[in-house]
Amino acid sequence: MFDGMPQTGPGFEFEAGVSPWAGLHPDILGFVLRFLPCLADRARVRCVCRHWRAGGHGHVLPPPLPILVLPEFKFSSLSIKGDLMLVRQVPVPREVAADDLRCVGSFDRWIVGVTPSMDRSAMYHRDADGKTFLVNVFSRKVIRQPQLSSYRYNFSAHSGEALRILVGTPYISPLRQVVLSNAPDSGSKYIVAASSNHKGARHLVLWQPGMISLHICSAAVINGPIDLTFYQGKLYVLMRHKVHLFTCELVDEVSCVELCLTELPNHPSQEGGAIGCNVVVWRGELLLIIRRYIDDFQNSQVLKVEVFALDVNTTLYGLTEIHSFNGDCIFVASGGCKSFPAGLYAGFERDLIYFVPDYCKPHDRFVYSMRDGRMRPFAAKLFDCYFAVPEENLDFPVWLLPSE
Template identity: 25%
Template structure:
């Protein structure tokens, strides 16, 4: 009788051995199979998580003689501002959210900040608001990988003429808080001479609803001066650093090109070039919700986001390319630029957002096609709807809702986070 339990133990051991022979442990996968799995993970974060699954898998990748295919650069992440904090959705992973970081990893002071845009290397411009008054307490560049931050100015100094005789007007210096609507950098954050070009809103100002232009360096405090639009058609909507200068897109679809110069204790000086674009045959059957500037294949593109009527979801896009000007002989030598509509996206994948639009080539991403990806950056009565996002394809022309649904946010719009 005592031998029967031992016999059962031996039988079970043999059964386990046969099972291991038939179904070997995941850790024993051949290196080539491990590499094949890795090739099917185009997202950087998925690949980083892959290496943490099993030590033997990590070792297999490093074995000599196992080639790894080149993977295309990471596509932008969509930041969705949920109630518990922001999450980040990855297009390469089918719209799945990635905890890089999780909402609880983000410092509490930044967890419900307003995301203004991105400045590359998974860094974002944030505005931290004083909720009762709705005035930003500070602006920062937030590093989503290292969870560190770099302080930006939150007040602006500007000169105004004091009341009096025209010949004896005296400049008075004012200090006011401001918020950033959109911004971009001239170079990387850590590079010498980095300048921020921003579209801002002033507080406690007679026409505070009208956007202004401002420039500053990362270590400046405060911002020295701002620049206003001479007419409504020159009010700015988007900004892009292109060909060594800041390009500001206006409501009239003109461009203001600015190259700032800074002086200790003095107002910022800017060399401006106002580029007038003739209307030509541009006529839009739908309402233009937003306008964006995108650099693609060395060209400057104008992207229009349209809907049937104001307040309705995005339904269509139009894309134009800037055409180099000719000086007319009979127009007082006024140089007129032109926007030429593109017949197709021609293999482009465009990600549009204020201050952070990017262009990618669909051919570099197997399974992807020409498309325009967009996020919901609207503000309605101090709320951010966060519902009008997705991608627009041209064959056939349609909008696809490819991201998880979310409720409106009370602290931030959606933005792209560029890798």
């Protein structure tokens, strides 16, 4: 589906000379690929034969439309009309069990997956993670990650006191969200940051290549669901239900951490009602996305969506409400929020925010228009079937925005 490898089977490939199409000029193939915004369609072109596969590479193409990663390593690409296409399952590496894999984050072509832990009686722990992987969905390369470390040290979010991260003994804990500072195959050093929920307590987890285990930063002020993003060399930690923002200084890579709380100015969304917050990097700016709800014990109806640009260059961050993404779209999920240059494709609706279910707001499945404030359902049939599975097996989708 992604790498365009030719399918096996007699008579599938045609050889050069058998059909005049086999010798199609590479420039023509590149021209055709530019009109195919879906990655699966581009792969279909490349998998026709080895000549098309060779000729289809090496072209500068706009990034493909976002892909939604579903349970069991299933994928659905967004169409030019803004709907989800047919769900397809992608072969997974032998090291990864697709039935047990839970996706908790993504970066470019990489997906972060976890599998359930095994207890002594060889039964799965659905509320704890065992193995953690970084999986490249194109090359199927797997980077294994160690388990979490049990050593935790408290620190004050206001004092900026340094926290020393030490190696400890492993213990089981579920990861909720994982973000990467860079792609593992980018040639640059990268850091993995994650939100962990251990025995009802939230922790910030950090790791980078060379460390023998994942490590936990514990702070009493992080007492609820959080959203994570890397921005201008720092890690930003947002309390999703309180609109509290923390700046994490990674001093000497991740061997030393300073966590500082920054008060955000009051705004209408802080007055009554439940709220859900996310943070995303868009065109060099840090944006705060706020959903305001009415709670009725059965469902949470979204009343309003607000988007603010954060000024992080001042001691007290300033908020400026915005009503346009200049033609771009934002994709929100529990595995992290991402922006996409929707204006590259004619006919694709712009200035939208796509919300899909996550572990905090499992009923959110709608599209919000920044231009007129309207909301419409998104992929209702898909998510209705998705929520028919038992709660203990419930997984939440992750947006994948690979570069071409």
